[in-house]
Amino acid sequence: MARCTPVLFLGLAALLPCQQKDASAELAAVRKAPAAEPKYDSKPRYLLIAIGQPIKHAIWCVIDGKLLYVDCDGDGRVDATNERFTPIVSKLNDDHFIAQTHTYKVGALLRVQDAPELELTLKQWNLEYKANADLAEVMEILRANLALRNPTVALKRKGKPEQFAMTEFAESPATATVLHFGAPTTWGVVENIRPFRFTAGQECSFEVSLGTPGLGAWSFVYTRTLERADLRPEIDVAFVTAVEGKTLTGHWELPEWC
Secondary structure, three states: OOOEEEEEEEEOOOOOOOOOOOOHHHHHHHOOOOOEOOOOOOOOEEEEEEEOOOOOEEEEEEEEOOEEEEOOOOOOEOOOHHHEEOOEEEEOOOOOOEEEEEEEEEEEOOOOOOOOEEEEEEEEEOOOOOOOHHHHHHHHHHHHOOOOOOOEEEEEOOOOOEEEEEOOOEOOHHHOOEEEEOOOOEEEEOOOOOOOOOOOOOOOOOOEEEEEOOEOOOOOEEEEOOOOOOOOOEEEEEEEEOOOOOEEEEEEEOOOOO
């Protein structure tokens, strides 16, 4: 049998709650370096949160060792003493690849009524963990890049579904991932530290979710909602044979989404 290389396309089984507009240019336009920053104790890493469509606010988050700076009032500065946060540290047992979680309860942003509330959780890895075969590749990725902390950024708004992203901080404002909250939603494939791969001749599974694309790596914002549980995403897979170059196609409707 000829070996096949698959290509994945996501389709829709129903109308999206909102038709997704390409907002890349708008997101790039708000990715401006902070107007003022404190004197950092270590090399800072950056993440930007954009809110609304059109974008109404841009909030910088900067991690400095264990300190987190957040531009809570959206004035473009991260040097105020009340915008500096220390983590709540939770330790796990030694028999786990996550050694600690650091949770930053930032609270309300923008100082307005019904303001969105921000919480950010980072992970400290147990690099001595002896992983089984399923986690071996993940541990090699983490050991090769100690800056990876895979933060979960959650934004809660009164009367709205909770949104969150599993993302990463960048080395500079110019390369920072931009997360887009409170904007139109579409389908996205759930990301993982280990890149998703199809393997010819093997069964595979993957997860899709409703959310909003951002800018840069790890920028998809997931939406937790049961309001449209009736939606059924569909996938089309094109298998291109490596020897003859023929294209074989398959079509599936997924039973659920997360």
